[in-house]
Amino acid sequence: MSQPVPAPARFLASVEPGTRVVVRYEIEGGLTDALGHLLGCDAGSCTVRTRQADVVIPLERVVAAKEVPPAPPRRPRAAR
Template sequence: MTREPPDHAGRAPAPLPWMAWRPGERVVVRYRAPDGVHDALGDLLEVAPDAVVVQTRRGAVRVAAATMITGKRVPPPPGR
């Protein structure tokens, strides 16, 4: 197993919280885009260190890690 190099201040890199999520879980991810801040709410399709893909009501949304502000698991919608 390789170790991640420390950051410029000598600290270990922060863990990537979304890497604990699993496809099929319902999540919400807040992210920045050129036109403002958006939320992707829906079922998680893919998880990677550099991005997640969320199936929203409007289609699949790829959110790059560099644009993520926050995110979390959420319960299923009412009636589901």
Template sequence: MPGPVDFLRSCEPGTRVTVRRRTDGGWADALGYLREITPTSCVVETRRGLVRVPLDAVTHAVRVPEPPPRRRR
């Protein structure tokens, strides 16, 4: 089974993912679309904007399904 960084490197840009990373305060998740992967980091487009995640901080990464359609009021 590939590790989380190998998984991210195998994904095409535009894949919806969740990336968990270590931070000074514990853990943080980035849920959104993978936009870029470099030798040292990946960029995930979340609802709040672009998040650059250093690959050496990644602990988990998984593909997630598309969000359900928004309900009409």
């Protein structure tokens, strides 16, 4: 018998690519978050494009996931 799919993994599988999400997942020594746009999700992992890099997250490590609103506009740099 197969294991039931956890709710966060079901959410990620149902979200349209390009949606802005935050994914909390387990790493060695604790938890971390990936905030960015969901590039895709398959049976084993999801990929989130953050500001720094594309993060591939194994679904068995995901503990929470949700859609988040668009990022606020960046403020212009102050003139020096």
